[in-house]
Amino acid sequence: MKPVTVPFFISHQGCPHTCVFCDQRTISGANGELPTAELIRDRINLWRSSARERPLEVAFFGGTFTALPEEIQSELLAPLQPLLEAGTVDSVRISTRPDYIDADHVAWLSERGVSTIELGVQSMDDSVLAASGRGHVAAESLNAIRCIKRQGIRAGAQLMPGLPGDSPASSLASLEQVISAGVDFIRIYPTVVLQGTELARRYSAGEFMPLSLDRGVLLCALLLHRAMQAGIPVIRIGLQADHGLDAESILAGCWHPALGQLVRSQLYADLVCRFVPSGQRATVYCHPARLSDVIGVKRETLLSQLRRGVQMRVVPDAALQNEELTIQTEDSCTTYSVIADLHYSIHEV
Ligand code: SF4
Structure with missing residues (x-):
């Protein structure tokens, strides 16, 4: 049975980087504050009552969970421990950067009930990662995926076709590499140019041209098709409309409120x-x-x-x-x- 996700957005918290495309406050629609233990418990109780028999998954999205100081990670996970033991919460998911993962910390997370880790891989091409200001290389993504899998935790990869220096061939190679590394699922977020980001400056200066919607749909259809052939679920295509994104915050790029449907329809x-x-x-x-x-x-x-x-x-x-x-x-x-x-x-x- 598909779990009901109780989401907590930890916007920009813990992340010392500024990727050229990122404005976490816009993407997550969150205000940058960490949820308190009380808020975590209250929201879980609220969602529990509407979830009926479906399993409940608590998800910390956005930001870089494992870059938070360890005592803060502990504080966020602590209220979940009795709920996991009681079976009120079934699983816990976090998202983070590939270069903030190592075997010891994955074991620490596993002991605290984390069963899924999503990595912001974005690309497996080092030149694309560098041009996008990511501050990590593809080998770190491979290591992180392997670390997570060795601990028996589910690994997800987020990919961003259309970053600076990217090409369809490079996007496809990135997808194939994360699949070969053993990811359990993928999210595809074609690059969009958000107001106030370095990418917006480059776009306005004529230094960067994002994928158009039409081209982005074709590329995502090809990526989705390859993932389907490999039997790896693509659980999301395109940024969600309800997370602070609107016509004013998006300057350009491949975005549509029903992008996933456009892509599946293409197939x-x-x-x-x-x-x-x-x-x-x-x-x-x-x-x-x-x-x-x-x-x-x-x-x-x-x-x-x-x-x-x-x-x-x-x-x-x-x-x-x-x-x-x-x-x-x-x-x-x-x-x-x-x-x-x-x-x-x-x-x-
Ligand atoms: S690592 Fe994530 S949160 Fe940090 S700047 Fe990059 S995209 Fe934003």
Whole structure:
């Protein structure tokens, strides 16, 4: 059963770095204060009452958890200990930088119930990391992932396609390297230019051009497809709209409030284009959970099929897997898989 996440944003806390893209206060929508023990307990109780039977996961997002002084990390984790013992809280997740992870500290976190660590890997290309002011190298990300996995903790990687100096090939190589290193899940956050950041200055000076939305969707579709082929879940694509992001804070870049849906829709639309000749009528069956992805944001897939002369009807079919479509045309009825029957080339992005 999918856990309910109780989020705590620890904006910029503990982080001595200033990555060129980062304005943690904007991204997290938090005010920079650490949650007190009382607030942690109160919020968990509140969420517990609405979670019903679903497991509860406490997540410390943003900032750099393991760069906080150890006594503060202890203070944040302390109120969770009795709740973990009582089974009120099932798991604890933190996010941090790869260069603030070592075997001893991962063991310390594990003893205090941390079961998932998300790393801000961003890229596995050292020149991209340097151009983005990250202050760490790719080898540190590999070490961190291995450390976490050796301790039996789940490891996640956040990747940021479109950073300064990045290319589609470099983004794909980054994804493949974190998968090979053994991550359990991935988040993809295409780079956006936020007001007040160094990236905004470079953008305004004509020194940096971010991915457009269209290109970003194509690149994310390729990355998602590779992750699906490897069996690694991509649990989020694009920054969340409800965390302080709005039209005023975003200057440029690949951002849309439903970016994940745009990307998944691209995969299904490509499958339909591949197997439905133009000018035909088609009935497309999909898993009910994927209905809106197959139809597209604002019915864009249906409309784009119409533009190529395809009248497409979409019908839910619970017998299908999430990644499957059964396509019925005038001549055939066949089940295809986004994973097995689509082939992307880096040159298409
Ligand atoms: S390490 Fe994270 S919190 Fe620190 S500046 Fe970079 S993105 Fe922001």
